Amino acid sequence: METRMIPDQSKDNPPFLDRSIGPLPIKRMYPYFSKLKIFLGALAFSFFAKGFSGSYMKSMSTQIERRFEISSSVVGIIDGSFEIGNLMVMILVSYLGSKVHRPKVIAAGCLIMSFGTFLSVMPHFLMGSYNYERIPLTEDNSSTSLSACSLALPLHHPTLDAMEMTRELKNSGCEKAASSYLWIFVLMGNLLRGIGEAPIMPLGVSYVDDFAKEENSAFYIGTIRSSGMVGPTLGFLLGSFCANLWVDVGVVDLESLTINPKDTRWVGAWWLGLVICGAVSFLASLPFWFLPYSLPKEGEERNLKKLSESSVTIQEDHCKIESPSQPQLKFSEAVKDFLPTLKKLLGNPVFLVYLSLTILQYNSMVGLITFETKFMEQQFNVSVSRAIFLIGVILLPITILGMFLGGFIIKKFKLHITGMAKFGCATFIAAYLLNLLYFTCDCEVLQVAGLTVSYSGVKQSSFPKNNLIASCNSDCSCVLNQWDPVCGDNGITYMTACFAGCKSSIGTGKNMVFHNCSCVQVQGLESGNFSAVLGQCQRESCTKTFPYFLALLSICALILALGGTPTYMIMFRSVSPDLKSFAVGIDALCGRILGGLPAPIYFGALIDQTCVKWGTKRCGGSGSCRVYDTKAFRNVYLGLIAGLRAGCCFLYIILFVLILKRFRPESNELIDLKSTEVPSRKGSTSVSKNETFSSTKTLEANEETCM
Template sequence: MVARAGRKIQPSIIDRPSLRWELLGFKNGEMGKGNLLLIIFVSYFGTKLHRPIMIGVGCVVMGLGCFLQSLPHFLMNRYEYESTVSVADNLSSKSFLCMENGTQKIFKPTENPECVKEVKSLMWVYVLVGNIIRGIGETPIMPLGISYIEDFAKSENSPLYIGFIETGAIIGPLIGLSLASFCANIYVDTGSVKTDALTITPTDTRWVGAWWFGFLVCAGVNVLTAIPFFFLPKTLPKEGVENSAETVTNDKEEKQSNGKKKRDAITKDFLPFMKSLLCNPVYMLFILISVLQFNAFVNMISFMPKYLEQHYGKSASDAIFLIGIYNLPPICIGYIVGGLIMKKFKITVVQAAHIGCWLSLFEYLLYFLCFLMICDNSSVAGITTSYEGMQQDFHMGNILADCNMNCNCPTKIWDPVCGNNGLSYMSACLAGCETSSGTGINMMFQNCSCIQTPGNSSAHLGLCDKGRDCSMMLQYFLILSVVSSFIYSLSAIPGYMVLLRCIKSEEKSLGVGLHAFCTRIFAGIPAPIYFGALIDSTCLHWGTLKCGESGACRIYDSTNFRRIYLGLPAALRGSSYIPAFLILLILRKHRLPAENASSETMLETKFTGKETECKEMDQKSKVLVDEELKTKL
């Protein structure tokens, strides 16, 4: 939905620079707001109800939210992008080229009633409400799902099961990114416009893909996913426990006798549980770690496609596809391997804390290699370089030069062309081109006075490629991201087990919900907003809308972009290791509730085992005595 400048929704909510930051939080944050409304209460009260049915209802509600988010596409006009070339006009007029003492017929701000209507558009309400509803539907899934497994799984099998769940949570985004890559490669208004007449390609920053199609697919998938949950039982037998007739009858009696007590304790236990969690030092330090780490990863994941576009010159479709292929499969493998290691070696909570901490620290040190994988800024005359091809600082006064001073060119319209000298220009007019041939994306420009090459100076639509060296740097960056993703996901399951084992079993669901609440309110919502503001501060040229407002950023300062994108997450993650080391110190001196519970169960099993042995000895001795009496008689 980014940068849909021609639609009525766009000038008021998406392409305005002051609100682009909010929209970036819109995608992650507004969904979190719907989640935040209910997550703590659902996490606590949901354990008293039928958890699988609540999860199924949540999936249906998520499908409804996705459908609402796709509605603006069907209620708005077609998308129009800024261009010096008007597709609807007769191209033989050549009014978009360099014409001395001529007039430019271009896409420019106008004063008309339509501009007022665009500003007052309320299409953004559908996106807002859809995100909130989708967040509400997501609320019961993770807290109730994790507690459902923890209650009925063996302690040594629980990490493996949770690893499978986390793997499923990654396979979904993997499929979603593949779908997003496919949709981003399709023009947003495909079917209603002639794509052959377009003068932009998916690599252009003005390109908008079919974003609405992905939401419709997700709506259908969420509804279908909900069906199996309605057939799961409310409770499952504890794994590894043999149910005899006596235990079944005892369980029924206990349930009947404790039914009224549990109903009365639903509300009475909430505040004590909250107090117990807030006074748990390991739990609170773990939340602090999660907030800092989540701030870093939300920023990196949200803006990674933009980073690959601007720094390495990839299209949005290619960037999304590369993220899905290179990052998500190693994460899936890491989750499963981490769960298998926890199960096979029966790793304790203290050992899990050390594994999670040191593996994460090792991956953090590898992360700094990303600072070495550098590409230069795109060479755009008048912005990043001079018209002679020399690197320069950005100054608005340098957009015009002697070669195009008399061409009457617009200086704000972004319609880039690549000259045969390897230098890009903001438009064919600013390149000094006087003639053109061809139509659509295959249009070529000749006799360009600003392109200083021997022979015929020509240009074609689009920015110039960044070159082979930049492509190699991208490959190194992706390989490093594969290794980093695997190592970090390998440490995720041990770290998550520390969270589950540091709280009491009856507080587990509420603890998971409170953890999700804190990460969303302190990271999921604010992170994309402040990070987007910092990245927008590196913009070198803003697009222009029909009503004269600033649109989306067309080109960034690649160097400053890289420093913010890599530097800020590095600082946030580095600070998270201070509470991590404090947890390791606390675990050396204190026992966790899960360890105490396990020791008590071990003692109980030993005690019951001794009792049974004593009973067996008594029975054997009685049998021997009876046999001796019979022989004497």
């Protein structure tokens, strides 16, 4: 062969060639080199897929609450079902770690995610068209004008016979609707999504950390997590688009609607984005089916150029001999070794404090994200679609930038675990102090006549329902539990046009205007033809404080994200190499079971306590909340987050002190390293601890190459 006649390896020749073995090492080296990059790309896309569907589901929580007419606490249970799915398999997946074919397990997980997402779409095709709550209008005898104030008996009037009411509900199909709980499909789909997502993080991250250089590992993981954050960004953008579409788009005439996306009865096309999310999760599974069980350590594949043809043959023969003798993992042995391994892991005080920190952070983060759009809608008078859009285009890109910069800082300054702990502690405390400024973003409660203010405009400290009827509407036979708000000329919102005492109207759909409203009184004018328009009145003071809140939220997100990657890497540097994947799994498991699962439930239950006016289902019973006491909502929502993060600050300080005590300062490490560089005579057997660890890792990588 021509390659054997080359006298030496000049710079013109490929660096992989060897005179004795020809081009053979190229064929052996190139697939491993490319497969590591393929795995990094596939893992980044799987992170994108899970973030894409997860953020979309979070953004649609308000739409799901309104479509299925459920409370925030039930929405929290649906959201928590994802964490339950994780719990069902997380321990097993993370414990087995490198003992299973990690790429194929991740591929199967992505397929389960896809199936769960498609399952959540089913209720839309099983339910009828969405009929939102609105009052009936009667035709005026003198003209074609419609009147909200009539002498017709309301549905709940005591003169109606109970048997007649039951018959009427049956005829309208209410019996079937009242006995159906189609939101369980969404819950089960979310459960399957949690099962499918479980292996992606622990198996994917441990796979990268096993086969990447130690100095590149943090950068790769930070880059993958940053790339994965593109998924939540696009997920929120898709959520904003779908929330702005009517739920029965293409079926219902949009001109007949009397509400807009700012109305609390509006339901967007929540199901449409789930179809797209399911398709993305399916595509994410495909590359992992073609990736190998293990790879050589990054950088070690270049040493193949020094091997001769005989050494390659010997290595292949060694693999053939050793592979059959390698013991296969039995399930009984894995279960038997589980408790000692767990005891060893939890016996590490650094990891134990880190685990407690993760639990509190999960609680605050999950509660924040789940109800953030609802908080922005109620507090700052913005539509849900706009709130979702702003989170997607402003907040999440800033978070991505912060996570990327955090990984870059570790690589650039070569931070030791003590440096990572110091950086993470400082950034979190700084963000917490800025968090306290959220409480300055005050907003007035929506003025609803007879509910939060009297009909004369005087604010009420409590919200009794017996003040809804006044002398101006006492002859209108208004139904007390209906919600179809109108805004009067005086800037006060009325529950319905009937409560405003409106006698006539002009226009249709969203352009309908009510006139001769006896309860609408403009200060300074004793009488007049006062009118009201559909929808709630705008709160100007709330709108003005929204940019300030958004800027503060963005700054806090950037600072928190900067310290996120260094804090995450503390876990890898504080446990032994054989416990890395198990540590990742236990960390994610405890975070989900004690943070992700309960947080949306108790956040939602406490937020429900601040509700002033509940909606009414078509067949009776309470639906989703229409109006909140915004001050109580703010204190509960922001107060819970601030309290949880105060505990995080305390644990960060403890973690930093423990790391300083356990790990030597960098100056002492340099002295130790210099002592190992003293030249030894030929045949000396003294080696440093670092050299021993490096040799062990190299041996492990070579053994895995044979598998």
